[in-house]
Amino acid sequence: MKKILFSVLSLLIITIAGAQEPIGILKQGHFSVGGTTIQRPGTYDNSKFVGWAEQEETGQSYRADHAFVDYQIPAGNKPLPLVYVHGYGGSGVCWQMTPDGREGFATLMLRRGWSSYVMDLPGRGRAGRTSATSAIKPVADEMFWFDIWRIGIWPDYNEGVQFPKDSVSLSQFFREMTPDISDHKQDVPVLGALAKRIGDHILVTHSAGGFPGWMSAMLNPEVKAVVSYEPGGFVFPEGEVPEPIDGRTGGAAGIPVSPEQFKRLTEIPIVLYFGDYIPETPTKNLGDENWRVRLQMARKFVETVNRHGGNATLVELPKIGIYGNTHFLMQDLNNDELAELLDEWLSKQVSQ
Secondary structure, X not given: OHHHHHHHHHHHHHHHHOOOOOOOEEEEEEEEEOOEEXXXXXXXXXXXXXXXXXXXXXXXXXXXXXXXXXXXXXXXXXXXXXXXXXXXXXXXXXXXXXOOOOEOHHHHHHHOOOOEEEEEOOOOHHHOOOOOOOOOOOOOOHHHHHHHOOOEEOOEEOOOOOOOOXXXXXXXXXOOOOOXXXXXXXXXXXXXXXXXXXXXXXXXXXXXXXXHHHHHHHHOOOEEEEEEEOOOOOEEEOOOOOOOEOXXXXXXXXXXXXXXXXXXXXXXXXXXXXXXXXXXXXXXXXXXXXXXXXXXXXXXXXXXXXXXOOEEEEEEHHHHOOOXXXXXXXXXXXXXXXXXXXXXXXXXXXXX
């Protein structure tokens, strides 16, 4: 029986390894971090039953507004872990999987020795318990996001797009989306709480996760570098905020912070990555237009950081010969190429 079991396990290992070598994981787990606790006054009555959905709250507590963190530390890991922060409408899943079943970005970086801490921010995914009062209703919006995220102009895919074009993958992609029931007031505090718990780290942010990433870097000395994939918001020193850039999806405007705060961004290496299908001039296509104004603001942000003595780099992928990337670069068909690009940057910029 033991021989049969050993043979089955050996076959399973070989099958799982397949084209990919197994990854040695030194430690893995998950935890909640940050958050609030509401305590109702009075004494809890153990004998009183009101119902399953509704409760008599007297004397009871309610924990909420925390982040959920899923972590993996590979054998032979590099000293600084990567903390992954997702954007609007999703969760940390975007870093852990791809719609067509290839390895997720965090796994690709694990293969390169980078530990991962993948967050679900408050009110999203596995951190859905919130103190914000909200109502959730189904909103048919998938075609809108198909356009906004530059997969194409519904129902057509962009020419040369690095996104799988089969219906199953598209369905898997949309099913990653999650309700956003947070008021976002705890996004920055939970990043700070994580910084205090794990110590020095590198932030890797995406889209709407970009703004809390800048704030965390300014507030927490444990942040040693920032990598941001198509961030949606930017900070500037007071008195140096650029004029807002008009656009069909609301445009883009910088957020002022004190010069002392902004100085912190000049003391760490920063890199921003933007994908394809972003025009230089206004267009009627909402997705193209949405990222046109944000790319322009990103250029101003990088220029400002460097003018103040910083080390910020903006990588527009088509300009270095990498084409077809959507807004979800980390899940695109060439995510392994982008992981290699990031690994090279980290190896040059971050002390190990």
